[in-house]
Amino acid sequence: MPAWGNTDNHNQKPKFDAEREVRQVVSLSTANTTTAGNTVVTLVYNDGAQNNVANVGVAIGQYVYFSTGQAGNGTPGFFASNNTVAAINGNNVTLTVGTFNTTAPGTVIGFDKGITYNSNKTSEVNYNADTVLVTPTRLANAVFSGTYLSANLANSGGAAAHTGWVKTTTGTGGRAGRVQTEVLVALANPVAANTLSGNTSNSGTYFAGV
16 A cells, blocks of 8 residues: 555555554454445454453554455544444444445454543644645636735745645744645645645645646
8 A cells, every 4th residue: 555645545545653643442353244335344353252352452543454345445543444433232333334245254344443632732633634635736826815825935935835735824923824844745746636735734725726
């Protein structure tokens, strides 16, 4: 699996620690064959003979990832899956999305929980929201001052950011309005699905320039 993608899809963001949305709790194997479309999977585990996967860390609401791509389109340990745990009954787990095809015994399923950041620290709350794909078509536009982040305000002596995956940070307090950019992955030919970059967490603004 690549460490990043060339388009502005959410799950193609760079897989950096600061971009993580989830962390893995436990990985377990299926105990038997799961027919296509089934949402209930039986797992193999050892919790001291109490017969409940909840005792080894599985919980309702956790994100689910199949090792064979049967269900769940996120990235384990980084991005949230589209499949979650709906219910737990002993060693059976009910999923919100059924398997796409029949799943063999021994299939590994990972369970991740969402990362909760300290809401009192702006730097933590903004970890996931401020990385955007900058392309040549997403040009800075001063007319939208206060709405779009101009690359002319970037660090490195005001030099414009390179095209690629860029993390933006807007200053607060005495540095209010000052924008810094950090190129995480430089790309020569990034592909944008729309003209404007994704919304950042900096007061509802956008990054809009190279």
